[in-house]
Amino acid sequence: MRYEFILAEQIPEVARAAFPELDESTVPVGALGSVMYGHVVDAPHLHGILDRFQDLGFTLLELRRLPD
Amino acid sequence: MHSGTARTTDGHVDGRASSTLPRSPKHRPPALTVRTVRRATIPAPLPLDSATERASGTVVLVAGSVGTGKTTLLADWSGALEQRGDLVGWASLDREDNDPRVMGETLLGALTAAVGAQVPAVDAETVPNRVGHAFVTRLVQLAGEAPADTWLVLDDLHLVRDPRCVELVELIVRWAPAHLHVVVGTRADPGLHLARLRLEERLVEVREHQLRFTIDDTRELLSRHDVGLDEGQVRHLQELTEGWAAGVALAAVSLARGREADAFLREFARSHRAMSGYLVEEVLASLDEEVRDFLVSTSVLEDLTPDLAAAVTGRDDAGALLEALSSDNAMVSVDRLGSPTYRYHVLLRSYLGAMLESRSLRGAREVHARAARWYAAHDVPGQALRHAEAAGDLDLMSDVIHHHALHLLLDGRAADVEAAVRTVPIGDPVMTAVAALASLDLSDPDAARTQLVSLATQPDTWLAGEVDGAPADVEPAPDGPGPADPGALPLERLLAVGLRWLSFVGDDVGRRSAAEPAAGPAAGPAAGPAAGPAAGPAARLGAQPSGDERVADGLTAELSSTFRAWSGSRSARSHVVPTLDDSVPSTMAGEGLSERSRLMGRAPHEHAQTDLDLLDELTSGGVLFGAGRLDDARTAYGAALGTARRAGHLLSALQAMVGLASVAAGREDLVEMTAWSERVLAEAQGTPWARSPRLLPAHVFAAWGAHQVLDIATARDRNRTALALIAEVSSMMPALVSGNGEPGDAASSTAARGLEQLGRLARMLDADLDLEEDADEPGARQDVVARVMAGARDVSRLSMTPDLAVGELSRAHRIVLLAGFPRLAVEVEQLSDGLPGCEVEIAVMAGVRHLWDGDDAAARSAVAPLLAVDPAMLPLRAAVTAHLVKAVVAHRNAQPTVAHEGLVVALTRAAPQRALRTVLEVAPEVAEVLAVGAGRLGELEPFALELREHSRPAADLRPDPLLEVALSARELSLLRELPSLLTVAEIADARAVSRNTVKTQMRSLFQKLGVGSRRDAVAAARRLGLL
Structure with a gap:
């Protein structure tokens, strides 16, 4: 499963290391914000990623599954 | 104040003590510093009237995302509540609590600290087998003993995801009495029935928008950091941070370190990065390279002691560094009771963790490995194993297992060990x-x-x-175990x-x-x-x-x-x-x-x-x-x-x-049996093992022990628990057995057989207690007898040991006899016949049955062989019963000397075991023999006195119109005609029924009375008090 996460903020460089399994899209969404995407193994993995967003204080705007 | 004294007693802080003692840092709110802003807009909650009217506790939900100041608010509240005279139990939940057993322990510790009750200390490394309703009941009871309103604060409940843990909290919330209130701090709405709580008007909600800093809060926080901003700057900062507490605090830290306010705010506003990331970086940038490294490498640890930090970073000055950080940084909190324990703000920790990973994966693993070694050396195998796993160091894991596996195993964490062993x-x-x-x-x-x-x-x-x-x-x-490894x-x-x-x-x-x-x-x-x-x-x-x-x-x-x-x-x-x-x-x-x-x-x-x-x-x-x-x-x-x-x-x-x-x-050492069993139950009480299947025998034995000394309430209580446990375990058994792949294996495995036997014991006692309590209810007696007989008839089919089989049959015999079915008693005796080693028991059964039938000679001759044996060589019940049969027969036949002699032998054997029931259940006349012998029993006198005190209820059991429920109304009225000289034909005429009807009723009457003739039936009925 591949997922796409749209966040309200830009991800600082340090924080990107917290998501080694995700790539960041180079195409910005709107004026601010960032798009991360990547392969998600299962539901616990997905929630783990969401938790990490939360831990780092990011605002998740959108989350959607990408066609494989 | 309870918690006050409790806190000062907690002296240790090495890793083990902090996780094992009931009042560990987990059970204290984080200390508030002079810089903490008191949130005047969100005062500490009061119990809701609407909840109290329902005799339920109030539930307070504080929900907000990271850094909104939930924990600080809760800590502030708990101070205010304690000042008000309420009791506060604090639980800082963490990922370890994602296991119902650990969670149970945490909750218990929190409440214990609040109420100040004495419960057996619980070793945090140990794992109870099941945390269930009984455990929650115990918790609620514990709170029930509290003299004031008690607030159970569960901080960071979002870390607990396991449905069983959530259910635990749900149960506590549902059963909370009027003065037990639950305060939940969480980032995500917990899986509790919030809608229902709202409907019941038991819920107070403090949500993210209420947690936002007001302009006043922002101003106050800045002033507490000695940051002087003008009104416009304060307003600007407030807008930029959107009242996000952590944001304001981080900005204040940066500003306090000498950042020029206008420049800071300008850059802040221009930055497109996440606010948290920007601010954390700002704060970190103001620190020395050295200190940053220190923070980064210690970020893998949730709780830091100076010792642990020194071990992980290799810096001797770790303690001083942490102290300095905590004193001027809002993001490092400290628990100063005992030796200090530090904790990084979750936001800071997350960023530090990411930095550690981005620097080098190997570095992160190295830190984990050092932490694992420190925990292993300090006997915290659970943490050690976790860090060893995070370090990806199989050698280290195997090392931890080598040294601590048995520790974990003995504490019931076999599953953890098994999982760990599988990865090495x-x-x-x-x-x-x-x-x-x-x-x-x-x-x-x-x-x-x-x-x-x-x-x-x-x-x-x-x-x-x-x-x-x-x-x-x-x-x-590699590095496997060998003689070199001591x-x-x-x-x-x-x-x-x-x-x-x-x-x-x-x-x-x-x-x-x-x-x-x-x-x-x-x-x-x-x-x-x-x-x-x-x-x-x-x-x-x-x-x-x-x-x-x-x-x-x-x-x-x-x-x-x-x-x-x-x-x-x-x-x-x-x-x-x-x-x-x-x-x-x-x-x-x-x-x-x-x-x-x-x-x-x-x-x-x-x-x-x-x-x-x-x-x-x-x-x-x-x-x-x-x-x-x-x-x-x-x-x-x-x-x-x-x-x-x-x-x-x-x-x-x-x-x-x-x-x-x-x-x-x-x-057959009943006193010791009861003592050990009760001690087990007492020590398990309040711990999460109270309902562990491992303790099942203790419940069963305690029940039988109480039954023996005629303590019906206790027996009933213990036996109910035992039966519930047995049902629980049995329901798990098939799954367990099917794993073995061999059908039919169930009955042969030791565990299954042990369970079956305990189950039989418990069901038998249940039948016995039912008989005693509901003897007068219609149908109860037949029901009991049917249950007991079904069990007894099963005995020959099961692969039971002869001892247990005979034991079960003899109990069945007594119950059937007490219930008034002598015919069935004969059947039980026949069932016992042929079992090895049953001669003694059969003799006793026959003796007692004849005694109840009133056939003195037969009773005496049945037990005669036993009377010749030294009573000390016989099983307790057989010896006591045989001599009492002799005594009762002698008593009926006016031989007081012989009766007394038998009584003394029986009591001598029964007294050391306090076998009250064994003595009294032989026959109602035992009470009379006891009364006659009173004052002539010497050192047996206290036991005899106790027996006489108890003999009333036991004797009452029998003279009740025993067969009233066993006999139908028609049979009873027919019974009244039997002593007359009326013939069957005359009785039939008088009742306007056919002779055959009367004959049928008579036959069934005889059968129920266990007699063969009209004359015997009258005698039996008189003896039973039916005529």
Whole structure:
């Protein structure tokens, strides 16, 4: 499963290391914000990623599954 | 104030103490500093009237995302609540609590600290088997004892995801009495029925928008950091941070470090990065490189003590550094009670963790590895294992397992051990042996057997006595255990324990050793268990007979030699230490065992040694008990109890006491049986093991013990718990058995058989209690009798040991007789006939039945053979009953001297065991004999007095119109006609029914009365008080 996460903020460089399994899209969404995407193994993995967003204080705007 | 005094008593802070003591940092709110902003807009909650009216507690939900100041708010509240005179129990939940057992422990600790109640200390490393309703009930009761409103604060509930944990909280919330309130701090709405709580008007919600800093809060926080901003700047900062508490705090820290306010705000506004990231970086940028490194490398640890931080970073000044950080940084909090414990704000920690990963993966692992080593050295195996796993260091994991696996195992964390063992390389013999033990603890003897066999089929390993010389075809375990490692577990003893355990759990042997308890102490155990493992693997893996035979021989030889060595030294010692005591036998045992280890050329690690001793003693106790060597079993369990106490394994201590209770039951030592059982229940009370299936025998024995001394309420209570537990365990049993792959195996495995027997005991007692309580309710008696008879008829079909079968039948006999069905009593006697060793019991049954029938001569002659035997040689019940039958017969026939003589013999035997029921249930006339003999019983007088006090209720049971429920209304009215001279024809005419109807009713009446003629029926009815 591949997922796409749209966040309200830009991800600082340090924080990107917290998501080694995700790539960041180079195409910005709107004026601010960032798009991360990547392969998600299962539901616990997905929630783990969401938790990490939360831990780092990011605002998740959108989350959607990408066609494989 | 309770919590105040409690806090000062907590002195330790090494890793273990902080996680084990009930009032660990987990159970205290984080300390508030001078910089903390008091949120005037969100005052501490009051109990809601709407909730109190429902006799329920108030629930407060504080929900907000990271850094909104939830924890600070809750800490502030708890201070305010305590000032108000309320009690506060604080629980900082973390990921460890994602296990109902750990969570239960945390909640218990929090409430205990709040209420100041004394409950047995719980070892946090230990794992209860089940946390259920009883546990919650206990918690709620604990709160019920509190003198004031009690607030249970659960901070960071979002970390707890396990549905069973959520259910635990749900139950507490649902059952909370009017003065127990639950305060939840969480990032995500918990899986509680919030809608229902809202509907019941029990819920106070503080959500994110309320948590936002107001402009006043922002101003105050800045002033507390000595940051002077003008009104416009404050407003600007407030807008930029959107009132996000952590954001304001971080900005304040940066500003306090000398950042020029306008420039800071300008850059802040321009930055497109996440606010948190920007601010954290700002703060970190103001620190020295050195300090940043320190923060980064310690970020893997949740709780930091100076010692741990020093070990992880290699810096001697770690303590001073942490102190400095906490004093001027809002993101590092400290718990100063005892030696200080530091904690980074979750936001800071997350960023630091990411920085650590981005710098180097190896660096992160190295830090984890150092932390694992520190935890291992400080006896916190759970944390050690976790960090070792995070470090990805298999060697380290295997090392932790080597030193602490048994500790974890004994504490019931077999599943953890098993999972850990699965990730380390196979081919390490000690690891395989540990895995086998874990499998055994998880009731999977087949897996254990396979593991042990695989171990033994590797030549040159343990059979050759060379542990670390791994064979060429197996991947050698790097840094594997060997003589060079003094802390390693001695493999051969691990194996011996495993084999003994397997022989006990495994099917064939269990049956054999249980079936031959009379085989004599010499032959029984040595032959029984030794044969088992040999038969098992050989039969299962028949494809390669030669290798397997060799294995089997090896296993057998090893097992029997260890067994003999152990039991030999043990029985010799039992003469030296005749008294059973918590401490005495264990020290002796420890000497003997370590001597053996020394002979094997190793000086094992002290913990490993103790744990292994404990496991050894517990399994030995089980095997010896199964083999009928009760004295040896008692010594073994006594030693296990001592070892467990010294090592602080509460669960193992409980198991040892259960073993002691079982042995006492086997010896008919009712006083000791009850004492151990009640002690188990008392010590388990309030701990999460209160409902552990491992303690099931204690419940059953305690119930029977209470029943024996006519304490019906206690008996009922204990037995209810036992029955509920049995139902629970049975429902799990099929799953457990199906894993073995062999249908029909269920009945033969020791666990299943033990459960079945305990179940029979508990159901029998249940029937007995029902009879006593509901004797007057219509149908109750038939119901009881039907249940009992169904059980009794089953006895011959089941593979029960003769002892147990006869025991069950004799209980069934008594119940049936008490219920007024002498015919069925005869059937029970017939069922017993032919069982080995049942002669004594059958004689007693017949004697009692004849006595109740009023057939004095038959009663006397039935028990006559028993009267000739020394009462001390007979089982308790048989001896007491036989002599009382004699006494009652003599009493009826006006022979007071003989009656008194019988009474004295019976009481002499019964008094030491306080066997009240055994005496009184023989016949109602026992009370009369007692009354006649009063004052002439010497030192038996106190017991006789107690008996007389209890004889009222027991005697009342019988003169009740016993058969009222057994006889139909027609039969009763017919019975009244029987003493007359009316013929059947006349009776039929008088009732306007046919003669055949009357004859049918009479036949059924005779049958129920257990008589054959009209004359006997009248006599029986008179005796029963029906006429």
